[in-house]
Amino acid sequence: MGKMIGESIKRVEDHRFITGTGEYTDDIVLPRMTHAYILRSHLAHAKIKSVDTTAAKSADGVVAVFTGEDVAHINGIPTGWQVNFTDGEVMREPKHPLLVKDKALHVGDGVAIVIAESKEQARDAADLIEVDYEELSVVVDASKALEAGAPMVHDELPDNRAFDWQLGDKVAADTGMAKAHHVTKMRIRNQRMIANAIEPRSYIGDYSKARDKYTLYTSSQNPHVIRLLMCAFVLGIPEHKTRVVSKDVGGGFGSKIFHYAEEALVTWASQQIARPVKWTAERSEAFVTDAHGRDHNTIAEMGFDKDGNITALRVHTDANLGAYLSTFAPAIPTYLYGTLLQGQYVTPAIHVTVNGVFTHTTPVDAYRGAGRPEATYLLERLIDTAAAEMGMDPAELRMKNFIPAFDGVEQPGYQTQVALQYDSGDYEATMRKALDVLGYNDLRKEQEEARKQGRYIGIGFSSYIEACGIAPSAVVGSLGARAGLYESANVRVQPTGKVSVHTGSHSHGQGHDTTFAQVAADHLGIALEDIEIIHGDTEQVPFGMGTYGSRSLAVGGSAIVKALDKVKEKGAKVAAHLLEASEQDLEYIDGKWTVKGTDKSIGFGEVALASYVPHNFPEGLEPGIEFNSFYDPANFTYPFGTYIAVVEVDAETGTTEIKRFVAVDDVGNVVNPMIVDGQVHGGLAQGIGQALLEGAVYDESGQLTTGTYLDYAMPRADDLPSFEVDRNVTPCPHNPLGVKGCGEAGAIGSTPAIVNAVVDALRPLGIKDLEMPLTPQKVWAAIHNANA
Amino acid sequence: MKVSMTVNGVAVSHDVEPRTLLVQFLRENLGLTGTHVGCDTSSCGACTLILNGEAVKSCSLLAAQCEGAEVTTIEGLAASDGTLHPIQEGFREKHGLQCGYCTPGMIMSSVQLLQRNPNPSDQEIRHALEGNFCRCTGYDNIVKAVQWAASQS
Ligand code: FES
Ligand code: FES
Numbered sequence: 018m019g020k021m022i023g024e025s026i027k028r029v030e031d032h033r034f035i036t037g038t039g040e041y042t043d044d045i046v047l048p049r050m051t052h053a054y055i056l057r058s059h060l061a062h063a064k065i066k067s068v069d070t071t072a073a074k075s076a077d078g079v080v081a082v083f084t085g086e087d088v089a090h091i092n093g094i095p096t097g098w099q100v101n102f103t104d105g106e107v108m109r110e111p112k113h114p115l116l117v118k119d120k121a122l123h124v125g126d127g128v129a130i131v132i133a134e135s136k137e138q139a140r141d142a143a144d145l146i147e148v149d150y151e152e153l154s155v156v157v158d159a160s161k162a163l164e165a166g167a168p169m170v171h172d173e174l175p176d177n178r179a180f181d182w183q184l185g186d187k188v189a190a191d192t193g194m195a196k197a198h199h200v201t202k203m204r205i206r207n208q209r210m211i212a213n214a215i216e217p218r219s220y221i222g223d224y225s226k227a228r229d230k231y232t233l234y235t236s237s238q239n240p241h242v243i244r245l246l247m248c249a250f251v252l253g254i255p256e257h258k259t260r261v262v263s264k265d266v267g268g269g270f271g272s273k274i275f276h277y278a279e280e281a282l283v284t285w286a287s288q289q290i291a292r293p294v295k296w297t298a299e300r301s302e303a304f305v306t307d308a309h310g311r312d313h314n315t316i317a318e319m320g321f322d323k324d325g326n327i328t329a330l331r332v333h334t335d336a337n338l339g340a341y342l343s344t345f346a347p348a349i350p351t352y353l354y355g356t357l358l359q360g361q362y363v364t365p366a367i368h369v370t371v372n373g374v375f376t377h378t379t380p381v382d383a384y385r386g387a388g389r390p391e392a393t394y395l396l397e398r399l400i401d402t403a404a405a406e407m408g409m410d411p412a413e414l415r416m417k418n419f420i421p422a423f424d425g426v427e428q429p430g431y432q433t434q435v436a437l438q439y440d441s442g443d444y445e446a447t448m449r450k451a452l453d454v455l456g457y458n459d460l461r462k463e464q465e466e467a468r469k470q471g472r473y474i475g476i477g478f479s480s481y482i483e484a485c486g487i488a489p490s491a492v493v494g495s496l497g498a499r500a501g502l503y504e505s506a507n508v509r510v511q512p513t514g515k516v517s518v519h520t521g522s523h524s525h526g527q528g529h530d531t532t533f534a535q536v537a538a539d540h541l542g543i544a545l546e547d548i549e550i551i552h553g554d555t556e557q558v559p560f561g562m563g564t565y566g567s568r569s570l571a572v573g574g575s576a577i578v579k580a581l582d583k584v585k586e587k588g589a590k591v592a593a594h595l596l597e598a599s600e601q602d603l604e605y606i607d608g609k610w611t612v613k614g615t616d617k618s619i620g621f622g623e624v625a626l627a628s629y630v631p632h633n634f635p636e637g638l639e640p641g642i643e644f645n646s647f648y649d650p651a652n653f654t655y656p657f658g659t660y661i662a663v664v665e666v667d668a669e670t671g672t673t674e675i676k677r678f679v680a681v682d683d684v685g686n687v688v689n690p691m692i693v694d695g696q697v698h699g700g701l702a703q704g705i706g707q708a709l710l711e712g713a714v715y716d717e718s719g720q721l722t723t724g725t726y727l728d729y730a731m732p733r734a735d736d737l738p739s740f741e742v743d744r745n746v747t748p749c750p751h752n753p754l755g756v757k758g759c760g761e762a763g764a765i766g767s768t769p770a771i772v773n774a775v776v777d778a779l780r781p782l783g784i785k786d787l788e789m790p791l792t793p794q795k796v797w798a799a800i801h802n803a804n805a
Numbered sequence: 806m807k808v809s810m811t812v813n814g815v816a817v818s819h820d821v822e823p824r825t826l827l828v829q830f831l832r833e834n835l836g837l838t839g840t841h842v843g844c845d846t847s848s849c850g851a852c853t854l855i856l857n858g859e860a861v862k863s864c865s866l867l868a869a870q871c872e873g874a875e876v877t878t879i880e881g882l883a884a885s886d887g888t889l890h891p892i893q894e895g896f897r898e899k900h901g902l903q904c905g906y907c908t909p910g911m912i913m914s915s916v917q918l919l920q921r922n923p924n925p926s927d928q929e930i931r932h933a934l935e936g937n938f939c940r941c942t943g944y945d946n947i948v949k950a951v952q953w954a955a956s957q958s
Contacts, residue, residue, distance in 0.1 A: 027897055034905025035893040035912065037839015037879030044838035137822065215843040215851055215940050216906040267841070267906025268940050300844040526904030526941045695900045695946055702943030726848035726938070734944040735931040763943075 021535040021545065022754075025691035029545070030530040039265040042219035042236045043297045050221070051080050053283060053296040054139035056129040056146050057305070058121030061157070061377040061719020062168065063150040065119055065128065072145040073131055078138030081290050082146070083282075084129045085118030091285065093341075094278055095250040097242075099497040100180045100347040100373065108180045111171040111375075113341035115251075115278045115285070121150070122170055122340035123377050124719055125305030130282055132294055157715040159337035159374040160314045170340055170375035179338055179373040180347060184355040184435050190368035193329025197320025201403040206788050207391045209312035209337065209713040211723075212384050213731055214525075216267020217298040218307060222283030226291050231259040233284050238269040238523050239563020242500070244555050246276040246344070252285055259284075263553040266525035270703065271383035272307045273525065274565045275344035279306075304724040309713055310384020312337035313350065313391050319364075319399040325409055327362055327418050332369040332395065339380035346382045347373060352496050353388030353484070353566075359433035360396040361444040361480045361657060362418040367434040377719045383565065385703055385764040389483040397479045397769035398786075405780060411478050411773070412452060415659075419444040419480075425750035430652070437484060439655045440757075441747045443683065448480060451659040451681040454743055460663065468781060473666040474676070475778025478659065479770035485758035486571030486654030486749070503649035504568070505560045506576035508537070508584050510642040512629035514622030516541065518580075519551045521561020522573030526699075527760065528692045529569060535688050536574055536754065540581040542608035543621055559645050567656070567758030570688065571749065576648035578753045583644035591624045591642075594635040654749045654757035658682035660701075660766040662774040668782075671797025673709055673775055675738045680766065682742075685749040685757035693759045694742050700763020701740055706732040707764075708771035712790045730790075779803075810874045812837065813881025821868055828852045830868035831878060839879040839909050843938065850937030853910035854878045860917035862936070879909035882916070891954040892916055901950030903941035911937050915951045924955055 033039045070082045093112035101108050116127045129146055133139035154168040161167055162177040170177055194200060221234040231254055237243050240261040248256040266273060283294040298306065314335045320328040336350030355369040386393075400418075404411040420431050425441035432438050460476060467474045487493075490501030507519040518537050522529055534548040541548075551557050564573070585605055592610035593600040596619055603610045611618035624642075627633065631640040663677040680697055687693050710730040714723045723729040748755030768789070775791050776784060782803045787795065808825075809818040812835060819834040831837045831854075840863055843851035847865040854863050855877040882890045892915045895901065902908040911934065918925060918933040925933065930948045939947060 028900065031897040031902060031905075034902055034908050035879075035889065035896050036883060037837070037909050039839075039905050041838075041841070041906065043842075044832075046836070137824070213940055214904070214906075215849060215938055216841070216904065217843065265905065267843075268904040270940070300846065300849075528903070691900050695903060695942060698943035698945045699903060699941045700943075703940070725846045726844050727846055731938060731940065732944075733938065734934040734947065735928070737931075737944055739927065739945050739948070740943065 021539045022688050024689065026531055026535055026545065026689055028528050028531045029534065030528065041216055041265045041267055042221060042234050045221060045234055047221065047223055047293040050293040050295055051132045051134060051290065052136040052139050053130050053132050053286065053294050054136060054143050055127045055279065055296065056131065056143040058126045058128055059124060060121060060150055060152055061124050061155045062153040063121045064153060065117065065121060066149040066151055068129060069147040070129060073142040076142035076145055078134040079131060079142045080134065081132045081286065082129060083286060085114060085116040088115045089118050091115055092251050094276055095246055096342040096347060097344045097499050098348040099499060100182055100351050102180050103183055108347060109174055110342055111174065115282050123379050124721055125379060127278060130286060132286055132290060155377045155719040157376050157378050157719055159312065159335040159376060162374050162376045163335060163372060170377060174375065177375045179342060179375060181370065181372050182351045183370045185368040186366055186434065187368045189366035190329045190331050193366035194318065194320045194331055197328045198323040199321045199403065199407055200318055201399050201406055202318040203399060203402060203786065205315040205317055205395050205398060207311045207313040207315065207394055208789050210310040210384050210707055210711055211304060211713050211729060212270040212272035212307060212310060214268030214270055214272060217300060217303045218273065218277065219297040220280050220283045221293055221295045222287035223293040224288040224291065229258060231284055231288065233261045233280060235261060235263050235280055236266045236273055237263040238266065238273045238525055238565055239561065240523065240553055241521060241555050241561040242563055243276050243280060247281050247284065251281045261555045263523060269525045270385040271310060271387055271565060274563065275308050275382055301725055305379055305721055308343045308380050308382035309339065310381060311391060312381050315395055317395045317399055319403060321403060321407065325407060325414050325417050327364045329366040330358060330364050332358060334371045336371055336373050337376050337378065337381055338373050339378045340375060341380050343380040343382035346380060349383050349388045354392050356435045356437050357389050357392035357482065357484060358396065358435050360393065361420060361482050363420050364434065378715055385700065386761045389761065390704065390765045390768060393479065393481040393765050394769045397773065401478065401773040402785065412448065412457065415478065415480050416445055416448055422446065424747065438652060440652055441750050442655060442657055443745065443747050444480060444657060446745050447657060447681045447683050448659040450743060450745060451661050451679050454681065454741060455661050455679045473668055473778040475664050475666065475774040475776065477662045477770045477772065477774025477777055479766045479773065480659045481766035482655055482657040483761060483765050484653040484655055485567035485761065486650055487566030487568045488653055489651060490649050501649065502562055503647050504562055504572040504576045505645065505647045506573065506580045507559050507645045508577065508580040508643065510584060510625045512626055514547065514625040516543065516548045517551055518548060518577055519558040520573050520577060521558055521563065522569040523552050523564040527564065527569060532570060532688050532692055533574060533577055536577060537581060540578060541621060542606065567760040570754065570756045571654050571752055571758050572648060572650050574754050574756065575752045576646050579646035579648050580644045583646065584642055587642055588621065588624045590635055590638055591627055592619050595619050595627060595633065651751040654685065656682065656684040656757040656759065656762050658762060658766055660770040662770040664771065664774040664778055666775055666778045666796060668800050671793035671800060673791060673796065677741060678738050679741045680763065681744065682759065682762050683745040683747050684759040684762065686746060686755040688756065696759045697742050697763045698740055700761060701767045702732050702737055704764040704767030705737060705771055708768045708789055708791060710736065710790050806869060808868045808872055810871050810876055812876045813878060823869055825868045826864055827866040827868050827871050828863040831863065837878050837880050841906055841909060843906065850914060851907050851910045853913045853937065855913055855916065860914050879912060882912065890916065891957040892919065892951065895950035895954035899946050899950040899953050901942060901947040907937060907939040911939060911947060918951065919955055923958065925951065
């Protein structure tokens with residue numbers, strides 16, 4: 018081991034992408050394929066009095082039109098996680114129909130699907146459908162939806178709640194707060210975000226009558242999960258006769274985890290018309306139908322003793338879930354949020370309460386980081402604000418409260434107040450490294466100087482921790498997950514010694530074709546070129562839970578390692594037989610079994626061939642070498658780090674310029690540093706986007722006023738700096754690769770660093786808090802008001 | 806209506822509806838799916854290609870407007886023997902792509918950038934690529950990819 022792991026190998030998948038030969042779902046053309054267009058409600062809440070499809074049905078090129086009535090007998094889209102009320106009442110799960118029949122509950126709710134020979138014909142025909150709506154009153158804000166007399170989203174649910182939830186020790190937190198010498202209390206809004214993968218969602222349903230088989234091509238992060246949900250819970254079609262294929266996928270960031278109505282619709286419709294049906298979202302449609310992220314209204318308070326030690330944390334959050342429960346929605350503001358409120362700190366008492374609330378908006382679910390950014394944001398805003406209020410240095414206040422280093426081997430894992438047990442960590446080390454890279458002390462002096470000249474420079478910190486490598490099945494099962502969160506792998510050694518690795522993880526930009534091949538190459542001691550990574554097809558891969566929650570390498574990679582171990586174990590038996598030696602006398606080095614202390618050896622390729630041409634083979638041993646494995650992690654993994662942003666705010670215009678961004682992460686062992694850096698960069702960009710630019714805004718009538726790229730400001734190249742990325746390594750003690758995961762870190766840690774920096778810059782003006790995104794208008798207004 | 810143009814050096818001609826966009830013509834009529842669609846407001850740049858020597862967003866042009874034009878798409882950028890264009894190499898060398906969806910458009914915009922400014926600074930590259938969204942990379946490695954390509958000549 019050790020030749021490939023740790024190297025920045027150039028990605029093997031890149032060739033197809035840089036030559037325009039990737040295979041995204043919308044690129045696929047099937048014989049006799051039809052095209053679907055979905056007519057959607059333009060109102061956020063409306064009774065549907067009638068739908069007249071007569072004209073549409075006879076329009077040019079139209080093959081079929083289906084409405085909510087036609088699919089009313091089909092089950093709704095299910096939810097994969099159950100969070101019950103604190104008083105024991107079962108979570109409320111109103112039906113999420115494939116198309117609505119009686120009532121539209123958010124802008125973008127599907128009303129009818131038109132299938133035609135071309136997409137244009139389908140769209141033209143949809144224009145001819147007459148829908149008679151009766152507009153009803155609307156609520157878009159989670160806290161307002163809880164008020165007495167608020168408009169009801171689901172008729173049967175008067176208080177608009179799906180569940181309420183709590184975690185931690187209320188009495189201890191109240192006591193800790195009561196004895197605090199200083200309390201910092203903040204109202205924190207974590208605004209609604211839209212993932213906006215650049216590839217819009219795209220699906221093709223293809224029913225084969227000849228074989229009575231369904232195929233769904235989908236831009237999904239987890240094809241097996243989609244197959245299971247769609248077959249077993251929605252359409253009631255046989256899982257073994259359904260193939261779900263997810264080839265190249267153009268980014269996900271969470272938004273392509275979930276099972277969407279359109280997947281089931283095209284699959285069902287294809288069976289109805291006995292032709293393939295393709296649907297690809299237009300961007301404006303993606304804005305109102307891709308599940309959104311975040312959207313928390315929070316009140317949080319942190320107590321400190323007179324030396325600055327944290328005594329307690331209390332948090333209450335109203336989490337907006339949108340109109341229906343999306344696949345993972347209940348887990349995000351609960352088990353992926355409340356459980357992270359320990360942060361990196363020795364907070365002795367924590368209590369959090371959450372309301373999960375329905376509103377007339379697009380469903381909300383996981384978006385890069387999913388719950389952990391919300392937790393980190395409030396912790397890091399609180400501690401920064403507290404430092405200012407108590408006149409302490411924000412870096413020092415953090416370090417004073419950090420959990421001491423522990424490796425999870427010699428020292429045990431750290432048991433938090435909020436259910437999790439951290440695996441290993443050295444929080445002070447990443448902070449110190451970040452301070453070093455930044456040159457903190459000099460920068461503070463520079464800031465002082467600048468202030469004298471009327472320039473507003475700010476330094477903002479964020480020390481984050483996250484739980485990834487999702488997740489030990491028994492643990493998540495006890496917390497309400499309706500699935501296990503292991504991963505599977507299959508390693509097939511071919512007769513020529515080439516190796517096919519099938520993984521249940523899914524790459525939509527993460528580079529698994531390369532990273533996983535590096536792992537396999539090292540374990541087998543064979544060339545990278547002799548390994549092929551296969552994913553994204555339920556007919557090729559035994560099973561899979563997919564890619565999200567920074568789980569691919571920690572869980573999927575570990576499954577591969579387990580299967581590789583089995584390969585080597587069997588290979589050793591074959592080698593021993595062929596070398597006429599005992600297995601114990603063999604060692605496996607550089608792709609060869611050698612009899613220790615001799616020059617007698619046999620290569621991996623020869624053993625592979627002998628296994629498929631078993632003329633001279635150990636008695637009783639089956640021919641062939643192929644192994645499956647399922648890996649269920651022992652714990653979550655807990656990457657962490659400290660980020661520091663340096664900004665300058667132009668007080669005249671309110672514009673924020675990021676002068677530097679230092680990110681020091683500890684994601685455990687690293688297989689491909691180039692890819693890890695890239696993941697961190699991408700996360701930083703999204704987190705910075707949330708801090709400064711992005712935010713989904715609904716008006717009072719439930720219209721998404723940020724429904725195009727002209728209104729929803731995603732970071733462009735000149736909005737961002739060049740990042741200064743560095744790393745420490747504290748290996749994960751409980752998986753074979755010692756890895757923790759790096760996909761979400763950047764998005765979790767960067768947001769508070771930026772906001773803290775801007776507030777730090779403007780503190781001399783009396784500004785203590787700002788609500789994201791920190792657009793120039795907002796910052797300018799705050800400066801203006803502060804001066805007034 | 807009939808539309809004829811030269812795409813990646815090959816003369817092509819198809820009957821299309823007048824409202825057919827250039828990007829649709831390429832993807833649907835010619836099967837050249839390397840040019841991607843990421844939006845409906847000409848904002849994302851995923852559909853960028855070279856039309857008569859200029860980088861353009863092919864979602865904002867009708868195929869009919871391109872009658873007689875010379876078009877180069879991502880599929881036509883490498884030499885006929887398969888040798889990659891330095892920008893294509895640069896994106897791989899510097900990990901300038903993750904999911905690859907924005908990549909063809911990014912590469913085509915970068916080609917034009919280097920034609921106009923063979924030695925761009927960090928800021929010049931960021932400015933020139935303003936019309937192209939990437940949601941994956943945070944742009945840092947894209948800037949490095951372009952600089953790498955610039956350093957090759
Ligand atoms: S598809 Fe977005 S600019 Fe052309
Ligand atoms: S690489 Fe995915 S959008 Fe740029």
